[in-house]
Amino acid sequence: MPAAAGAAIVAVVVVAALSRVGCVNVYTPPGHEGYIKSNPIFGAAEFVGTQDGPTSTGWVWRQQVVNIDMRPRTYSEEMTIPTKDRLELKFRAHARIQLRRGSVKELVEQYGGENWYRANVQDQFRSAVRAEVQQLDAFEVKDRMADIGAAVLAAMKKRYGGTPIEFISVDIGNIDYPEQVVRAVVGKFVTNEDNERKDIELRIAQRQIDIGIAEAQGVADAQRIIRTTLDPMFLQYKALKAIEQMANSANTTFVVMPYNPRSNAPLIMQLGGGGQ
Known part of the structure; x- marks a missing residue:
């Protein structure tokens, strides 16, 4: 009898331990939304529900969670793009993006979950920036960075309207001109200075000519007056x-x-x- 009781106790402990091994308490941190799915020993996982962090499920049997950060975040891309005049510019394009609250299920099932940016946005964002920059000459890009950002932002808002992905802003910065562009800029600056100096010299010479003509005209007028009046x-x-x-x-x-x-x-x- 004592042996049977001991065996029963051992069996209960083993069952409790095994059940505890399969139980989890999945946690979602602040600013995140959690996509909860089952974690079966055999077969495919199934959607269980969502949770808005910070929270946890409590102890549940064999579940797992995919947490997605929904807060605004800046995604930066290093880019090298040939301009309209076939000069390559290196710069950084910055996109400020947030995810629509309550959309974690759609993000996981349709947009790649945690890899949503790389899988669905990165290439499209880079292509939009490239399309704008390639329309401009190298010297225009720096002066029109705000216009480029506004055009790309409008294109991204249109493309991702109605999706969980919301573009907040786009900025272009950190432009690195190649050496040949720098030389061209310096050459253009020197040429402009030379042209301005020559324009000043030309205006001075023209003024001197005008003064000489005026003096000669005065002498001629005086001689004419003398000839016509002193009879x-x-x-x-x-x-x-x-x-x-x-x-x-x-x-x-x-x-x-x-x-x-x-x-x-x-x-x-x-x-x-x-x-x-």
């Missing part, structure tokens, strides 16, 4: 006015002859001075 009658008038002024001079005697053939004015002689 013989006017000169005779000025000579008579000068005689009137000399007549008022004290102790001075002048002899005035009516006409000087060289100047069309009266001939004036000063007596005693030896001159005229």
Whole structure:
């Protein structure tokens, strides 16, 4: 009788231990959603349910969980893309993505579970970035990084609308120009400086020419005025006015002859001075 009782006790302990070995308490951490499925000894696993972390199932018989992080996260891609002018640019494309709450079952069954980004988004995201960059010259990419990001974001929102995958933002940065592009930029800068210097020199030369023309025009105008206004009658008038002024001079005697053939004015002689 005691032997039978001992055997019964051993059997109970063994059954309890074996049952405990098959029991699990699967846990889902904060920010995650858990996809719970059975873990049979034989046959295929079946969907059991979902849970929103932080939580656990409690002790259950042979189950397992796939936890998916639903929180926003940045996915960065190193890219090397030939531009429109056939120069290769190296840069990083950053996509901020979050997963729609309550979609863990769809993510696991249709989008690859924990590998949803690599399986369904990575190649599509890279292709969208490549399509935008290849339309631009190398010098345009840096100036239009915001435009590229906006265009790629719009394309991704359209592509993944109605799915568990939600794009928040796309940014392009860390552009690394190849050496030939750097040389081209420096050459263009130097050329622009040379052109600006030559433009300044040309404007200075043109200004000097304009000043010379203006001075020459002034001299020509003055000569024209003299030629057209200083006629013989006017000169005779000025000579008579000068005689009137000399007549008022004290102790001075002048002899005035009516006409000087060289100047069309009266001939004036000063007596005693030896001159005229």
